[in-house]
Amino acid sequence: MFFIFIVGTAGSGKSLLTASLEKWLLGSEMSVTVVNIDPGVEDPPYTSDVDIREYVDYGEIMKEFGLGPNGALVASLDMALNHAPDIREEITDAGRDYVLIDCPGQMELFAYRNSGPLMVSSLHQTDSALSLYLLDSNIARSATGYISSLLLGVSINIRFGLPQLSVLSKSDILSPDELTKLELWSDEPYTLEEAIDESSTGLIREYAKSALVMLEQMGGGTNITPVSAKQMTGIENLYGEIQRIVAGGEDYLTYE
Amino acid sequence: MFFIFIVGTAGSGKSLLTASLEKWLLGSEMSVTVVNIDPGVEDPPYTSDVDIREYVDYGEIMKEFGLGPNGALVASLDMALNHAPDIREEITDAGRDYVLIDCPGQMELFAYRNSGPLMVSSLHQTDSALSLYLLDSNIARSATGYISSLLLGVSINIRFGLPQLSVLSKSDILSPDELTKLELWSDEPYTLEEAIDESSTGLIREYAKSALVMLEQMGGGTNITPVSAKQMTGIENLYGEIQRIVAGGEDYLTYE
Numbered sequence: 001m002f003f004i005f006i007v008g009t010a011g012s013g014k015s016l017l018t019a020s021l022e023k024w025l026l027g028s029e030m031s032v033t034v035v036n037i038d039p040g041v042e043d044p045p046y047t048s049d050v051d052i053r054e055y056v057d058y059g060e061i062m063k064e065f066g067l068g069p070n071g072a073l074v075a076s077l078d079m080a081l082n083h084a085p086d087i088r089e090e091i092t093d094a095g096r097d098y099v100l101i102d103c104p105g106q107m108e109l110f111a112y113r114n115s116g117p118l119m120v121s122s123l124h125q126t127d128s129a130l131s132l133y134l135l136d137s138n139i140a141r142s143a144t145g146y147i148s149s150l151l152l153g154v155s156i157n158i159r160f161g162l163p164q165l166s167v168l169s170k171s172d173i174l175s176p177d178e179l180t181k182l183e184l185w186s187d188e189p190y191t192l193e194e195a196i197d198e199s200s201t202g203l204i205r206e207y208a209k210s211a212l213v214m215l216e217q218m219g220g221g222t223n224i225t226p227v228s229a230k231q232m233t234g235i236e237n238l239y240g241e242i243q244r245i246v247a248g249g250e251d252y253l254t255y256e
Numbered sequence: 257m258f259f260i261f262i263v264g265t266a267g268s269g270k271s272l273l274t275a276s277l278e279k280w281l282l283g284s285e286m287s288v289t290v291v292n293i294d295p296g297v298e299d300p301p302y303t304s305d306v307d308i309r310e311y312v313d314y315g316e317i318m319k320e321f322g323l324g325p326n327g328a329l330v331a332s333l334d335m336a337l338n339h340a341p342d343i344r345e346e347i348t349d350a351g352r353d354y355v356l357i358d359c360p361g362q363m364e365l366f367a368y369r370n371s372g373p374l375m376v377s378s379l380h381q382t383d384s385a386l387s388l389y390l391l392d393s394n395i396a397r398s399a400t401g402y403i404s405s406l407l408l409g410v411s412i413n414i415r416f417g418l419p420q421l422s423v424l425s426k427s428d429i430l431s432p433d434e435l436t437k438l439e440l441w442s443d444e445p446y447t448l449e450e451a452i453d454e455s456s457t458g459l460i461r462e463y464a465k466s467a468l469v470m471l472e473q474m475g476g477g478t479n480i481t482p483v484s485a486k487q488m489t490g491i492e493n494l495y496g497e498i499q500r501i502v503a504g505g506e507d508y509l510t511y512e
Binding site: 009010011040042068069070074105106107108109112113114136138139144145147148149151152154155156157158159161162163200202203204206207208210211213214217218 | 265298324364370394395401403404405408410412413414456469474
């Protein structure tokens with residue numbers, strides 16, 4: 001079993017990508033278990049095989065403890081941690097090739113609380129796993145937005161500690177020229193540096209350039225894989241990247 | 257007028273710090289305007305002088321457009337942007353020494369959407385401003401949590417582009433020994449590097465150390481100012497740091 005955790009900010013397209021990735025994997029005759037671990041989601045665009053909502057009732061928790069939406073999400077995740085072994089058991093009982101885990105919509109309540117990383121490790125245990133970190137095309141279309149999003153990705157990566165791929169989500173909102181530009185930034189970081197110079201000044205420019213140096217030092221830190229879940233484009237490429245990690249393990253990500 | 261934007265993840269203690277900072281400034285005989293720009297807040301711990309809720313009704317928007325809490329927050333912020341000139345006018349009419357702006361609880365819906373940075377610049381215009389970025393002591397108490405939180409701060413800084421101070425929020429939850437340890441990490445980054453080496457392995461360690469190099473290159477990037485809004489400790493120090501920026505402008509932050 002190979003675990004794929006789909007993470008990113010609220011609205012970055014995690015659930016749609018989960019659905020499209022499932023569809024693609026099934027179409028390529030691989031078996032998939034789809035797991036939803038967002039207690040607060042309503043009507044996800046897939047049918048989950050395993051669902052945290054069968055273990056915690058977000059709405060009930062909100063009422064019972066008189067919490068707002070954030071407080072209820074955090075409380076739900078904390079409580080769900082007690083059920084991690086049961087959730088894992090459902091996953092191992094199914095025993096399929098890939099396990100796609102759609103993570104909570106609010107990354108800051110999931111990555112930056114102890115319960116998020118604990119849930120992730122409790123679910124995959126010693127099975128191989130990676131994280132797909134989604135960049136919102138709307139923000140990544142500008143050079144400083146691109147850098148800022150990747151930095152956020154590194155910060156999240158340090159929380160979860162899994163090999164991580166940066167996925168440019170909803171790439172269909174970009175024009176062909178924009179997409180080409182971003183692919184160039186991904187492969188040739190000096191073009192990203194030029195874009196930062198052209199489009200920013202002062203502190204923003206300074207910090208963005210420092211961040212770029214760090215990303216380059218991390219080996220392929222500026223790389224992104226564009227995907228449009230809506231149009232089902234880029235998924236084959238993404239699968240190729242996933243396979244390199246499945247085959248090479250952590251080594252792949254430090255290879256230059 | 258000097259604008260202070262208080263930013264950070266949900267639950268990091270922004271509203272409490274806003275209230276305590278107001279209290280301290282008034283106690284030191286400075287005039288303060290407190291502005292709430294979180295459309296979804298309920299019962300903030302201060303009396304706002306200017307409030308976004310007088311311009312947009314979060315609950316109404318949620319009902320009218322059938323949105324969830326996140327969608328309603330984003331829609332409210334987008335709509336509030338139209339009222340930024342009016343909100344600014346209330347602030348300039350008051351014309352006080354300091355303007356404290358309590359930003360929306362969910363940083364990812366505020367910093368990583370275009371409306372957040374737009375709102376920030378629309379409010380302060382050409383008046384001097386800085387951002388206080390709050391680190392959650394609960395996460396920052398571990399070396400990798402500390403690094404991860406600071407990285408998130410740089411990412412947010414690139415979005416808002418203001419001189420930024422990192423504030424260790426709710427420091428009262430730390431033991432005296434822990435607090436001393438974090439103050440050492442702040443002032444002597446090699447101790448933070450040692451702590452990363454001791455407490456992590458593999459990818460996490462590698463990325464955390466790359467991030468530390470970047471933070472050091474940014475000049476004082478590991479610096480944090482511990483504050484307990486609850487116990488009203490550290491606020492005088494924080495004011496000192498704020499003053500250095502007020503006096504020196506952006507130059508201060510690039511000084512080594």
